[in-house]
Amino acid sequence: MASAPEEILQLFRQHYPPAKLSPEGWILLPKPQVAVVYQPLLSPATDLNRPPVIQIPEYLQGWSTRQLWEDHWLYKQPIVQSRLLSLIGYTERVHGRQTEARRIDQPSAKDFLDQNHILGGTKAKFKYGLFRGEELLAAATFSAGRTMTEAGREGRSYELIRTCNRLGTTVVGGVSKLIKAFVREHQPDDIMTYVTRDWSEGGMYEALGFERIANTDPQWLYVDPETQQRRFLPRGEDLPTGALLCWYPGNAKFVKRFEKP
Structure with a gap:
């Protein structure tokens, strides 16, 4: 029986034969210079004061790296496979101008995100989708606005909570188009968002004019054996029987500010 890295x-090799496995267990994609490391879940007996440290081989300096934890591979494999194949460009590319941005309702947004986003759907105040005809290809959800004070000025701040494409599809310029649709309707002073650092350093958001302002702290999570969902470690309580641990590297926080006339 093949191991998960195999x-x-x-x-990858079905579509990109140069892919190879390094002696240390990294899956290497030479042309895009991306390396993927598979991380098995950890025993609940793991010393929580000694989180795992990923050793990146010296020859991978300058490469982009991705961490893939066992629970995502086991329980969210269609989404993970789509994300992996997009690294080698194996995706249907649809230009944003071929789509129309429209509001979508909460059930539609949650269903789309549950099927296509690694973290699934969650409640949001504002929901938008990109449609090709009546075909929903991408979605983004936003929080309600909050009044924030920065440098003595008050402004309305919103969070971009989730955004993703349909599996096997990339809408070129899609995130930008979804954000512009939101901005036209709500005129925010800023939009902030979080990027999971195990999979991205947020280059896409920097290209859209977002500024990286902080990193959240890494933390231990456990995988619920009944729901297969990640949960925060309970304080002062035992883990559920059969629960396993993962070390989440935290998020990068980004913000985009908008100048108003």
């Missing part, structure tokens, strides 16, 4: 390697 299964991932075979997935």
Whole structure:
């Protein structure tokens, strides 16, 4: 029976034969210079004061890296496979100008995100989708506005909570188009968002004019054996029987500010 890294390697090699497995267990994609490391879940007996440290081989300096934890590979494999294949460009590319941005309702947004976003859907105040005809190809959800004071000035701040494409699809310029649709209707003073650091350093958001302002702290999570969902460690309580641990590297926080006339 093939190991998980070997299964991932075979997935890549179906469409990108140069993919290879390093002696240290990294899946290497030479042309895009991306390396993927598979992380097994950890025993609840793990010393929480000694979180795992990923050793990046010296020859991978300058490469982009991705961490793939066992629970996502086991329980969210269609989403993970789509994300992996997009690294080698194996995706249907649809230009944003071929789509129309429209509001969508909460059930539609949650269903789309549950099927296509690694973290699934969540409640949001504002929901937008990109449609090709009546085909929903991408979605973004935003929080309600909050009044924030910065440098002595008050402004309305919103959070971009989730955004993703349909599996196997990339809408080129899609995130930008979704944000512009939101901005036209709500005139925010700023929009902030979080990027999971195990998969991205947020280059896409920097290209859209967002500024990286902080990193959240890494933290331990456990995988609920019944729901297969990640949860925060309970304080002063035992873990559920069969629960396993993962070390989440935290998020990068980004903000985009808008000048008003």
